[in-house]
Amino acid sequence: MDRSATSRGRWLVAIGAIIIVGALFLQWWQIGGGVGELTRRSDIGISDWHVYPMFLAAIASLLLITLPYASERPVAIDHPLAYLGLLIVVLVSYAMDVVSLAQAQKIPIPPLLGPGFWIAAVGIGALARGVFEVFEDRRRI
Numbered sequence: 001m002d003r004s005a006t007s008r009g010r011w012l013v014a015i016g017a018i019i020i021v022g023a024l025f026l027q028w029w030q031i032g033g034g035v036g037e038l039t040r041r042s043d044i045g046i047s048d049w050h051v052y053p054m055f056l057a058a059i060a061s062l063l064l065i066t067l068p069y070a071s072e073r074p075v076a077i078d079h080p081l082a083y084l085g086l087l088i089v090v091l092v093s094y095a096m097d098v099v100s101l102a103q104a105q106k107i108p109i110p111p112l113l114g115p116g117f118w119i120a121a122v123g124i125g126a127l128a129r130g131v132f133e134v135f136e137d138r139r140r141i
Contacts, residue, residue, distance in 0.1 A: 009133025016127030026116025029106040054093035
């Protein structure tokens with residue numbers, strides 16, 4: 001295992017991926033339920049097919065981080081471009097879900113109507129920062 005396996009960027013990628021996976025099991029939108037409104041309807045993030053690639057990419061990034069610990073030699077797929085590819089999948093999946101929620105007029109405003117939606121955005125930010133750090137670590141070597 002090399003010294004870059006425990007870099008700050010990899011830790012940020014792991015934290016961001018864990019936040020994203022957790023956010024997918026929280027409420028993403030809610031309609032109604034207030035005084036004088038229709039019955040409350042809400043759903044969690046993972047119930048929408050747009051976020052399945054986001055879930056799979058977050059899990060794949062966690063698996064990618066563990067590869068240096070599972071092997072004594074460097075693994076070819078453990079490269080900054082692999083992290084960037086997974087980040088792109090997460091961003092595209094989240095953007096598709098934002099468009100879907102906007103078309104259905106379900107964007108959770110105020111944020112308490114869909115905390116998972118906003119927590120996922122925080123996780124994506126951490127993941128993006130981690131990918132940036134992984135690229136910076138690679139550049140320093």
